[in-house]
Amino acid sequence: MNVFIVFAHPEPNSLNGALKDLAVLTLNENGHEVKVSDLYSMGFKATLDRDDFLKMENKDRLMPMLEQFNASKTDGFSSDIKAEMEKIELADLIIFQFPVWYETVPALLKAWFERVLAHGFAHNILEGKVFDRGFLKGKKAMLSFTGGSDKDSYYNNIPNNDKTKLLPPVSLVLRFTGMKVMDAFAIFNAVTLSEDDAEKAFEEYRKLLNNI
Numbered sequence: 001m002n003v004f005i006v007f008a009h010p011e012p013n014s015l016n017g018a019l020k021d022l023a024v025l026t027l028n029e030n031g032h033e034v035k036v037s038d039l040y041s042m043g044f045k046a047t048l049d050r051d052d053f054l055k056m057e058n059k060d061r062l063m064p065m066l067e068q069f070n071a072s073k074t075d076g077f078s079s080d081i082k083a084e085m086e087k088i089e090l091a092d093l094i095i096f097q098f099p100v101w102y103e104t105v106p107a108l109l110k111a112w113f114e115r116v117l118a119h120g121f122a123h124n125i126l127e128g129k130v131f132d133r134g135f136l137k138g139k140k141a142m143l144s145f146t147g148g149s150d151k152d153s154y155y156n157n158i159p160n161n162d163k164t165k166l167l168p169p170v171s172l173v174l175r176f177t178g179m180k181v182m183d184a185f186a187i188f189n190a191v192t193l194s195e196d197d198a199e200k201a202f203e204e205y206r207k208l209l210n211n212i
C-alpha cells in the first residue's frame, strides 16, 4: 500500500514527531511505501494567494475558486501544490498527524487543505462531484492527533462515539473530497501524559498500523 503522511508540527522532537516516526517505521516494516510531507520543515506556504497559480484567468481580481478550477484544467498550479497533488494521487491512505490547536488542525495544515484539496482537483462542487462522487474516492484518510483535553470533551458532540467523525469540520472536509475517513487515532491529555501512558499509546498505535 502507498501511504502518505502529512505531518504538521513545528518540532520534530515532539509527541507528534514521535508518532510520525513510529508510523514511518512500522509501515515500512510491514512493506508499505511511505511518503511524508513535513509541512513546517518544508516551509510550506501558509496562504492561498495569487502565487498558487502559474497564470491567472482573471488578473484584476483573485477569485480563488475560479483560479483553482482553471489551474486544474491547465496544469497551472505552482510547483509546491503540484508536488502535494502527485503524492495524493499515488496514495491509497493519507494519515494526517497533528496536535489539536484551538479545536482544529494547526493553521499550516488548514492551509494545505485550502491550497492542495483544490476545486477541480479534489472535487467539483459545481458539478456535484463531492462526497461519494468526489475525485478522491477510493482513497482512505486517517486523523492521528494529540489533544491536551480529556477524551470526554472530544466525544461530547459526536453521535455514537463515532471515531470517524472526531473533529467534525476536519473529517467533513476529507469526506467532501470522496475519501473514506477511517477511525481516528487520538492521544488525549497529551500535555500531562505519564511515560507509562505514552508507552501504552505508542503500543496501541503500533498495533493499529500493523493491521492497517
Ligand SMILES: Cc1cc2nc3c(=O)[nH]c(=O)nc-3n(C[C@H](O)[C@H](O)[C@H](O)COP(=O)(O)O)c2cc1C
Pocket: 009, 014, 015, 016, 017, 099, 100, 101, 102, 103, 104, 146, 147, 148, 149, 150, 190, 191
Ligand atoms: C495554540 C494551542 C492551542 C491548543 N488548543 C487545544 C485545543 O483546542 N484542544 C486541546 O485538547 N488541546 C489544545 N492544545 C494542546 C495541544 O493539543 C497539546 O499541546 C499537544 O497535543 C501536545 O502535543 P505535542 O507535544 O506534540 O506538541 C493547544 C495547544 C496550543 C499551543
